[in-house]
Amino acid sequence: MSRSPEKRTARRIALAGVAFVSTLVLAACGGGSSTGSGSTAAGDAGASGLNQAGTLTVGMNLQFKPEMYLDDAGKPAGYDVELLTKLATDLGVKLDIQNLDFNGLIPGLQSKKFDMVSVGLTATDARKQVIDFSREYVPYTSVLAVKQGDTTAATVDAYNTPSMVITALQGSSGEQLAKKTFPNAQVKSFADQNAALLEVSTGRANGSVLEDYILAQYQKANPNQVAKAALPKPLDLGYGSWAVQKGNSVLSAKLNTFLCKAQGDGTLKSTYTSVFGVDDFPEMPGGC
Numbered sequence: 001m002s003r004s005p006e007k008r009t010a011r012r013i014a015l016a017g018v019a020f021v022s023t024l025v026l027a028a029c030g031g032g033s034s035t036g037s038g039s040t041a042a043g044d045a046g047a048s049g050l051n052q053a054g055t056l057t058v059g060m061n062l063q064f065k066p067e068m069y070l071d072d073a074g075k076p077a078g079y080d081v082e083l084l085t086k087l088a089t090d091l092g093v094k095l096d097i098q099n100l101d102f103n104g105l106i107p108g109l110q111s112k113k114f115d116m117v118s119v120g121l122t123a124t125d126a127r128k129q130v131i132d133f134s135r136e137y138v139p140y141t142s143v144l145a146v147k148q149g150d151t152t153a154a155t156v157d158a159y160n161t162p163s164m165v166i167t168a169l170q171g172s173s174g175e176q177l178a179k180k181t182f183p184n185a186q187v188k189s190f191a192d193q194n195a196a197l198l199e200v201s202t203g204r205a206n207g208s209v210l211e212d213y214i215l216a217q218y219q220k221a222n223p224n225q226v227a228k229a230a231l232p233k234p235l236d237l238g239y240g241s242w243a244v245q246k247g248n249s250v251l252s253a254k255l256n257t258f259l260c261k262a263q264g265d266g267t268l269k270s271t272y273t274s275v276f277g278v279d280d281f282p283e284m285p286g287g288c
Contacts (some may be wrong), residue, residue, distance in 0.1 A: 049244075049251030050115050056091060056093045057113075059116070060119055065238070081097070083118075098114055102191070106131060110131065110245065122240060123240055124173070131246055132247065133242065135256050137259050138272070138285065140173075140211045140237070142211055143234055144166075146229045147200050149217050155228040160277070161184055161185060164182065164186065167196040167200065174209040175236055177236055181209070197210075201226050255281060
């Protein structure tokens with residue numbers, strides 16, 4: 001939301017710390033894929049790599065349209081959901097999506113409330129100490145959002161002063177990027193992406209670091225409030241990965257196998273361009 005993570009939304013969804021659980025039941029497609037090895041995951045994940053055999057339980061924060069969100073019928077939708085649906089079909093299991101507050105996802109994964117997290121997490125060194133990651137599945141371009149009509153010089157240095165206030169989603173890669181890019185500014189973090197942008201639109205903050213597609217969605221829902229700063233280049237180009245419990249090499253291997261196949265046969269590209277409504281798909285890391 002490159003959430004480090006990250007997160008994001010065109011409309012506010014009240015989560016209030018209570019998990020909204022939506023289960024997508026998919027027809028089994030043959031008994032699940034083999035890992036090709038006799039290794040097992042840590043703890044009691046077992047040979048399937050799942051906490052509960054036959055069900056893939058995924059922790060998400062469904063407020064980042066169009067990547068992941070609740071549609072008008074209250075059902076999970078978006079890029080991540082489409083990929084996860086394909087993944088569950090490929091593995092021959094049911095898909096159980098649990099919608100939580102962003103900050104509860106990693107603790108929930110560690111406590112085995114779900115098998116994996118799909119929220120575009122950046123595989124930072126700090127996170128690698130407590131959870132494991134798949135290969136990358138989604139690209140992110142990070143930008144600086146400013147108030148509509150902002151007259152600050154379009155340079156990073158202009159915003160990197162003690163008088164400037166920069167906001168970001170708490171616990172996201174945007175938060176870390178804000179601190180790294182604007183070390184002299186006041187970086188303030190918010191539990192909700194909309195709240196971080198509201199600070200900018202009301203003039204209480206000078207900018208907010210987030211992904212470009214999240215900004216675009218916010219602008220559609222809230223026209224003439226914020227704009228993308230006309231900096232010479234994006235703040236960062238990064239990638240999001242799926243996360244699994246530390247030591248769950250079985251599930252991690254299955255995710256990587258699926259993602260390599262999806263990258264090779266064009267599934268990642270076609271899903272991304274269709275859902276995000278764009279023609280270009282940034283080059284993904286190799287290694288398959």
